[in-house]
Amino acid sequence: MLSATELLGEGGPFATRLTGFAPRAQQQEMAVAVEEAIARSSTTVVEAGTGTGKTLAYLVPALLCGKKVIVSTGTRTLQDQLFQKDLPLVREALNVPVQLALLKGRANYLCPHRLDLALSEGRFRSRQMIAQLQEISRWGNRTLSGDLAELDHLPENAEVFLSITSSADNCLGQECERIDDCFLAKARRKAQQADLVVVNHYLLLADMALRDEGFGELLPGANVFILDEAHQIPEIASNFFGIAASSNQLIELARDTIAEDLKEGGELKEVQETADRLEKAARDLRLALGEALRRAPWNEVRELPPVQAGVAELVDAVGALHTWLEPLAPRSKGLEAVHRRAGELTARFEQLTGDTPEGYIHWFENFSRSFSLNLTPIDVGTQFSRHMASKAAAWVFTSATLAVDGNFDHFCRRLGIETYEGHCFDSPFDYPQQGLFYVPRGLPDPSEAGYTRAVVEYALPVLEASDGRAFLLFTSHRALKEAAQLLTERGVPWPLLVQGEAPRGRLLERFRELGNAVLLGTGSFWEGVDVRGEALSCVIIDKLPFASPGDPVLQARIDALRARGGNPFMAYQLPQAVITLKQGVGRLIRDVDDRGVLMVCDPRLLRKSYGYTFLNSLPNMARTRIIDDVRRFFGREIEAEPEA
DSSP: OOOHHHHTSTTSHHHHHSTTOOOOHHHHHHHHHHHHHHHHTOEEEEEEOTTSOHHHHHHHHHHHSOSOEEEEESSHHHHHHIIIIIHHHHHHHHTOOOOEEEOOOGGGBOOHHHHHHHHHHOOOSOHHHHHHHHHHHHHHTTOSSOBGGGOTTSOTTOTHHHHHSOOTTTOOGGGOTTGGGOHHHHHHHHHHHOSEEEEEHHHHHHHHHHHHTTOOOSSOOOSEEEESSGGGHHHHHHHHTSEEEEHHHHHHHHHHHHHHHHHTTOOOHHHHHHHHHHHHHHHHHHHHTOSSOOEEEGGGTTTSHHHHHHHHHHHHHHHHHHHHHTTTGGGOHHHHHHHHHHHHHHHHHHHHTSOOOTTEEEEEEEOSSOEEEEEEESOOHHHHHHHHHTSOOEEEEEESOOOBTTBOHHHHHHTTOOSOEEEEEOOSSOHHHHEEEEOOSSOOOTTSTTHHHHHHHHHHHHHHHHTSOEEEEESSHHHHHHHHHHHHHHTOSSOEEETTSSOHHHHHHHHHHHSSOEEEEEGGGGSSOOOOSTTOOEEEEOSOOOOOTTOHHHHHHHHHHHHTTOOHIIIIIHHHHHHHHHHHHTTSOOSTTOOEEEEEOOTHHHHSTTHHHHHHHSOOOEEESOHHHHHHHTTOOOOOOOOO
8 A cells, every 4th residue: 555655746646636736745744744643543733834735634644544533623614625525535536435424513403393393483583584494494305414504695693593403402312303304313323434524623622521521422432533723722622611601592491481382382371471581681681791792700790780680680580480391391302301401501500600610710701682601711731631531542633823933832731732743844835935024114012092093004005016905904803993994084996895794705705706805804814714816915914913911711811820920921822822923824825826925014023022933933935124125026116216
């Protein structure tokens, strides 16, 4: 049998089958590293620069190893791409009879029982929702997978999806009368039988968290775990290893109770009245927490009289619902389920509104119409590493952004990984020729008033040189909105696409179609976005992406590090900012033929000693502080200075 190096070489099957394939030493070396980790059942951490071809580098040894493999990705989009495109291609090229399966979280599948309940309840909040529900019902009769991704023309956040999907709270499990039609159960059975299963990080971490609580595994036992986009794991793990509850869960419980009660005759009006009372209590507590959308420590609001009154009413209402449902529970599996949920949510909200357990961060978050209460562990490393140690398996963590200044200490420390092989494979792209790194002179400090206005003024000559074709990436929504308004007021000649004005996928589609657009984004546009070719020739970043010091989770981690005698800035804040900046920079050069300018506006990059940590972690581009060099890079003529 050919080795992974030979398979990915000039004489291998990919060279003849894959259009545009070119052998890359970095890809072959990574494949060998993954191959060795699988053979030894050891842990390997791999940073693979953009263009390395890391997907092939781990899929080739994964499909050839003869072991049960789970591949976990950062997003459902990447999950679908792996399963529908990459894996079939690799399996065909290798000619191996490997059985594949795709497994998503339950919220991605149509629940026939919940659909029946929604159709019978008839309490719809808009004509649009009625039309969507009828469309989903027709689709549900013909779909084979029940995967809601097939309904790609419906908005991702459509309210109707809450009514036709199950959650861990409301799923009836084996007691469901529609269990034989359950798409999630069918997907899980396929996953149990498959040789390689593609999941996402949320499902992987949910599985770990459930095992912590003593429940059965969601995922089949595996010998190999490959985690792509692994830089996301520590934050996702924090969410799943904590405790949380939301007002949406309470409102959903109230509505499900009414539906199940009506289904069984609805003899006790007190049940419906108490359910309505619970929904009102949830909405009233949202108002008591303040109008602003924010994340803040729970102790900032817990002593406020309106909050105390709201908490008392909410806990009393959900407890009362639990009591009223007790004699009704034996009548049906549906009523039994809402009775159980009422009891669980009563206990959970009492815990979340009580004292803060040691080692946890106690905080709340306000959304436009809902809120969540959270207990998040300060450190997830102990729990995560315990799960790793419980399996005699190979673990491969990979991403384009895991190392800080050449080492993996920050990433591995957060996950409790002590023994591992680390590999950094540089991008094969010719960054000195393909890119130019521009840090302008004269910008004010980011803390000064008018900083975003200055960023826009300094960005305009760059946009003129690039003729649009740019991403402007911001570290806050406030700065993004201000910049969008300033550019609009200036009447710039390029189409402006602003995050929030349309779904992300549609914005990217328009950006590619237009060819000279300027897209303003934050958050999700810093990573997982792939625009190749001339449409994206410039990335402008407003400031170094340090996390907001007002975030309660970050502040608690800083306090904990300081209490242990550590340096929170050097040990946590700086490494996190470096990884985020690397993600943003990675949007620029996506192919061997791409060319572009990276502009980082923050003067701290060159004024502060920590700036070298950022610089040493970025691709080796040509660097300049002169705008005329940017114009020359884009082939613009430079006007001669007038004689004195």
